[in-house]
Amino acid sequence: MSPHAPDDEALLETARTAPENVDLDAVVALFDAERGHVRNVALRCALFVAVDDPDRVAAISERVIERLEDEFPVARSTAAAVLATIANEHPEAVRPGLPALVDTLDQHPPRTGYRAARALGPVLEAEPAGFVPEADALLDVLADPPTVWAPGPSELAEFPAGKRDSVADCLESRRDEIETDRARARGIREFTAHALVEVTARAPEAVADRLEEFVPALSNEPPLARAATIDAIANVARADPAAAEPTIDAVIDRLEDEAEYVRAHAVRALGFAEATDAVEPLRTVAEEADGEVGELAADTAEWLVDAD
Numbered sequence: 001m002s003p004h005a006p007d008d009e010a011l012l013e014t015a016r017t018a019p020e021n022v023d024l025d026a027v028v029a030l031f032d033a034e035r036g037h038v039r040n041v042a043l044r045c046a047l048f049v050a051v052d053d054p055d056r057v058a059a060i061s062e063r064v065i066e067r068l069e070d071e072f073p074v075a076r077s078t079a080a081a082v083l084a085t086i087a088n089e090h091p092e093a094v095r096p097g098l099p100a101l102v103d104t105l106d107q108h109p110p111r112t113g114y115r116a117a118r119a120l121g122p123v124l125e126a127e128p129a130g131f132v133p134e135a136d137a138l139l140d141v142l143a144d145p146p147t148v149w150a151p152g153p154s155e156l157a158e159f160p161a162g163k164r165d166s167v168a169d170c171l172e173s174r175r176d177e178i179e180t181d182r183a184r185a186r187g188i189r190e191f192t193a194h195a196l197v198e199v200t201a202r203a204p205e206a207v208a209d210r211l212e213e214f215v216p217a218l219s220n221e222p223p224l225a226r227a228a229t230i231d232a233i234a235n236v237a238r239a240d241p242a243a244a245e246p247t248i249d250a251v252i253d254r255l256e257d258e259a260e261y262v263r264a265h266a267v268r269a270l271g272f273a274e275a276t277d278a279v280e281p282l283r284t285v286a287e288e289a290d291g292e293v294g295e296l297a298a299d300t301a302e303w304l305v306d307a308d
Contacts, residue, residue, distance in 0.1 A: 068083075083101070120195070145220070193229045231265055248273060267300050279305055
């Protein structure tokens with residue numbers, strides 16, 4: 001396992017088949033190899049070991065975190081995967097990488113960002129206050145999340161005939177990959193929104209002057225991301241109702257969301273925001289909705305009238 005001329009296949013084969021026999025000191029030495037491919041091989045070895053024994057890799061987590069800024073993009077992605085693998089059992093080992101992982105969330109394609117979100121999830125659960133300093137970076141991701149573009153039928157129709165066929169063939173061959181990347185992008189959006197809920201619960205002032213940037217995210221998929229975005233707005237509104245004013249129209253629109261729980265979150269947020277413009281839309285929800293959402297909308301509309 002020389003850092004100068006490693007036998008890549010032998011190294012990986014040992015990590016795959018007998019990770020307990022991998023010499024991690026030798027693997028870590030390869031993190032500083034000149035060639036990006038070699039550094040990535042070393043990180044892949046660490047990944048196999050992490051799957052087998054997270055404790056061993058937690059002990060070298062600082063060196064893995066350094067590779068989040070590797071100039072070789074594939075190595076950065078593998079480093080994020082290693083940290084995601086140990087995070088559930090060792091969030092404290094991943095915690096020093098929090099800023100670098102947040103900076104990774106919006107990388108394209110979204111595979112690396114999704115791995116970063118998986119690494120950050122247990123850290124968020126263990127130490128949510130640690131995300132407050134990253135409020136602006138998280139909001140940047142929420143406002144401009146990674147997307148996966150693929151032309152639809154109407155867009156394909158605008159291509160010249162010859163190119164249209166080749167693009168359609170390419171899309172067909174990459175269909176599973178595109179759907180996987182779209183799922184990853186949804187996961188990144190959901191994690192980022194939940195992180196901002198935790199941030200605003202502790203420091204609503206951290207994003208209060210940027211609240212209008214939450215508006216585009218209110219249309220994000222999946223619905224859980226929309227609900228969490230609304231909750232972050234509600235946290236700010238609870239501390240300063242006036243700060244939520246730029247978002248009111250967009251939150252009112254969510255009263256017609258396809259997901260009932262998103263509608264419920266929107267009702268609560270409008271109450272915290274003291275949004276008197278929402279009284280009539282809330283009354284409409286109260287008349288049309290069944291169960292708790294209708295009752296909550298009616299109570300909120302009545303409260304807003306009394307508070308006005």
